[in-house]
Amino acid sequence: MFAFLSSGTELRRFGKGTLPKIALVVLLFIPLIYGALYLWAFWAPTDELKNLPVALVNEDVGASRDGEPITAGDDLVDELTSRNDLDWQVTDAADATTGVTDGDYYFAVTIPADFSASAVSVGSDDPKPATVEVDYNDSNSFLASTLGKQAMIQLRDTVAEQVGQQTADAMLIGLNDAGDGIRSAAEGATTLADGIATANDGAGRLVVGLGDLASGAGTLDAGAVQLADGTGTLADGLQQLASGAGTLSAGATQVSNGAAELSGKVNDAANGSAVLAQKAHGLADGAAGIAAKTGDLAAGTEQLSGSLEALAAQMQANPDLPASSLLPAVQAISAGAGELNSGAQAALPTVQGYAGLSSQYAGAVDQLSAGLTAGAPKAAELAAGAAQVSDGASTLSTKSGEAASGAQTIANGAARLSSGTDDLVSGTGELAVGGTALASGAAQLSDGSRTLADKLGEGAAEAPQLSSTDIEVKADVMAAPVQLDESWQNESKSFGEGFAPFFIALATFVGGLITWLILRALPTRALAASATGLRAVMTGFLPAMAIGLGQVVIMVLVLVYGIGLEPVYWLGTSAFIYLVTLAFLALQQMFIIVLGTAAGRVVSLVLLMLQLSSSGGTYPVETTPAFFQWLHPYMPASYVVSGLRELITGGVDSRLWLSVLVLAGILVGSLAISAWSAGRQRMWSVSRLHPELAI
Numbered sequence: 001m002f003a004f005l006s007s008g009t010e011l012r013r014f015g016k017g018t019l020p021k022i023a024l025v026v027l028l029f030i031p032l033i034y035g036a037l038y039l040w041a042f043w044a045p046t047d048e049l050k051n052l053p054v055a056l057v058n059e060d061v062g063a064s065r066d067g068e069p070i071t072a073g074d075d076l077v078d079e080l081t082s083r084n085d086l087d088w089q090v091t092d093a094a095d096a097t098t099g100v101t102d103g104d105y106y107f108a109v110t111i112p113a114d115f116s117a118s119a120v121s122v123g124s125d126d127p128k129p130a131t132v133e134v135d136y137n138d139s140n141s142f143l144a145s146t147l148g149k150q151a152m153i154q155l156r157d158t159v160a161e162q163v164g165q166q167t168a169d170a171m172l173i174g175l176n177d178a179g180d181g182i183r184s185a186a187e188g189a190t191t192l193a194d195g196i197a198t199a200n201d202g203a204g205r206l207v208v209g210l211g212d213l214a215s216g217a218g219t220l221d222a223g224a225v226q227l228a229d230g231t232g233t234l235a236d237g238l239q240q241l242a243s244g245a246g247t248l249s250a251g252a253t254q255v256s257n258g259a260a261e262l263s264g265k266v267n268d269a270a271n272g273s274a275v276l277a278q279k280a281h282g283l284a285d286g287a288a289g290i291a292a293k294t295g296d297l298a299a300g301t302e303q304l305s306g307s308l309e310a311l312a313a314q315m316q317a318n319p320d321l322p323a324s325s326l327l328p329a330v331q332a333i334s335a336g337a338g339e340l341n342s343g344a345q346a347a348l349p350t351v352q353g354y355a356g357l358s359s360q361y362a363g364a365v366d367q368l369s370a371g372l373t374a375g376a377p378k379a380a381e382l383a384a385g386a387a388q389v390s391d392g393a394s395t396l397s398t399k400s401g402e403a404a405s406g407a408q409t410i411a412n413g414a415a416r417l418s419s420g421t422d423d424l425v426s427g428t429g430e431l432a433v434g435g436t437a438l439a440s441g442a443a444q445l446s447d448g449s450r451t452l453a454d455k456l457g458e459g460a461a462e463a464p465q466l467s468s469t470d471i472e473v474k475a476d477v478m479a480a481p482v483q484l485d486e487s488w489q490n491e492s493k494s495f496g497e498g499f500a501p502f503f504i505a506l507a508t509f510v511g512g513l514i515t516w517l518i519l520r521a522l523p524t525r526a527l528a529a530s531a532t533g534l535r536a537v538m539t540g541f542l543p544a545m546a547i548g549l550g551q552v553v554i555m556v557l558v559l560v561y562g563i564g565l566e567p568v569y570w571l572g573t574s575a576f577i578y579l580v581t582l583a584f585l586a587l588q589q590m591f592i593i594v595l596g597t598a599a600g601r602v603v604s605l606v607l608l609m610l611q612l613s614s615s616g617g618t619y620p621v622e623t624t625p626a627f628f629q630w631l632h633p634y635m636p637a638s639y640v641v642s643g644l645r646e647l648i649t650g651g652v653d654s655r656l657w658l659s660v661l662v663l664a665g666i667l668v669g670s671l672a673i674s675a676w677s678a679g680r681q682r683m684w685s686v687s688r689l690h691p692e693l694a695i
Helices: 010-015 018-041 045-051 072-083 093-102 115-119 142-262 267-317 323-373 379-462 468-479 495-518 524-528 533-563 570-595 597-614 626-634 636-649 654-680
Strands: 053-058 063-065 068-070 087-091 107-111 130-136 482-488
Touching: 018 597, 045 142, 053 072, 053 093, 063 115, 072 087, 072 107, 072 115, 087 093, 093 107, 093 130, 107 142, 115 130, 130 142, 142 482, 142 495, 495 533, 495 570, 495 597, 495 636, 533 570, 533 654, 570 597, 570 636, 570 654, 597 626, 597 636, 626 636, 636 654
Parallel strands: 053 087, 053 107, 130 482
Antiparallel strands: 063 068, 107 130
8 A cells, every 4th residue: 555655666767866856846836826926916906906007087177056166077086196095196088098009098087078067967947967087998808898887887976975965955955045045034023013013003092093083073973062062042132132132122113212212301311312323332342243253153054064074974984994084074173173162262252242332232221211301291190101121122122131141051062073173183193103103013014014925925936846757856866976988999808808818828828738748849861861850840949830720710710600709800800810829839839849848847837827817818017926927928819818808808019019929939949949959959869869858
């Protein structure tokens, strides 16, 4: 069971010489190289996206909202460059386009000119989402574009957060403006309520004033009734006074006739007649005064009656007329009543004087009677006439007293009428004050209602009036405030197409490995025939070229017609793959010829692993550790991947021709080194006959 430790074991061969020992160590580390090296290269590529060069173009011209400038584009640039999640290169549009085409940038992000305007457009009549333009080129790296898409999703979320804040600000400002109008409307409503309270208070005072007006009007009516009664009594007394005056006039006629007969006989009778005549004149003047004052009283009464009728007519015709408009009529009534009172007061002394004159007149008649008694026989007739005069004078005195009493009644009624009129005026004043307060409250009410209407109008103007379509559009913009406008200069149609360059490079290299397992890299017969080194090398290389051509034809046909790969340049892709196959065959042949079969194949395997991890065929080389970034330009597969990307995806530029030159150089250089080494190997030695390491 321990046979593997015996002297005949295969491991015994690795104990002689330096190269076998090195080979044994390499064998131990081959799994590590293929496992750990690949894992190391792609351990955390997404954490190294900060090394991925991406063009950033800011064409935003800004916008304004309520007089304040909005620079959403600048804010986004600051946000992106500060986050350091990608290697953002701020540049212009021309450089970005050229850089993405040439591969200096993996993709370009452009902030358009209307970015800020779109960010705040949700509050306008034309809302639209803000757009970020992204330009990819899969011929640079398919996986870089894929990672870029993921990064752009994060970018969109970042922009959406910023634009969403702008959108929310625009909406909240509109709501705040509407709120200001509503708050102003509330203040107007407060003013309106104060005005209503004032109007209510004025209305209460108006009611009180109307009550006082009604009470004064009642008093005025009662006084007017008493005034009418006194006026009737005065009229009756004056009528009786007139009747007595008539009787007195008849008796005086008889006395005059008798006195005429006695005039020549008795001087005393003549003197008495003179006195009588003088007093009679005074009585006539007094009667005239009574008549005049009685006319004035009648005129005042008529004026009072007319004013009362006018007041009643106005109240009946305009039941809703404000009480303050009745003040002139009431004042006219008061003035008429005052004039009536003054006339009645003025008439009272006159009527009282009539009674005194009547007493004097009776004395004079007595004197006349005494004189006439001593006179002629006609004295009896004079006495009879004097008796009639005395009776008339007595009647006049009595009726004059009644007239005085009636006049007093008129005076009392006029006084009460004046008092009622004062109450009416006072109540009317209170009514006017209440009306003024009511008017003030109504003015406040009007101002408050106008303010309320204006502010509600302003609030309504600030508040959006949206149709169902507008609501849907704004809701869509608010739900997705940012859109990505993605475009490709050269787009891979599928994931497989994006990775095809990497796997084709791997396939051609592995194809070379298998080919040289079957074929001899340097046929010994050619060396034995003393052929040149180049001829000896080509003797082994030409069969490999034929096999490589068959490999390329079969692989391309299966890729195109079996799997569905659609290269933009079909023939160019096929020719380039064949060039790659020849270059890898020549390179591996060189390793075998120079280092020997075993060591050459080991070196080829190690080179394969290094190329897989540093060619940039999967993740961009910028996302790998620095060691692989350093290896990248020295690995043949890097140029294979670059050339195949441009031929398959499109976008041929100088990178393709550089790849062609590098691969052609590898082909020619490898054949030249192989020819040089083969020329030296025409001389056989013990080490060649018995190599330290052989397969």
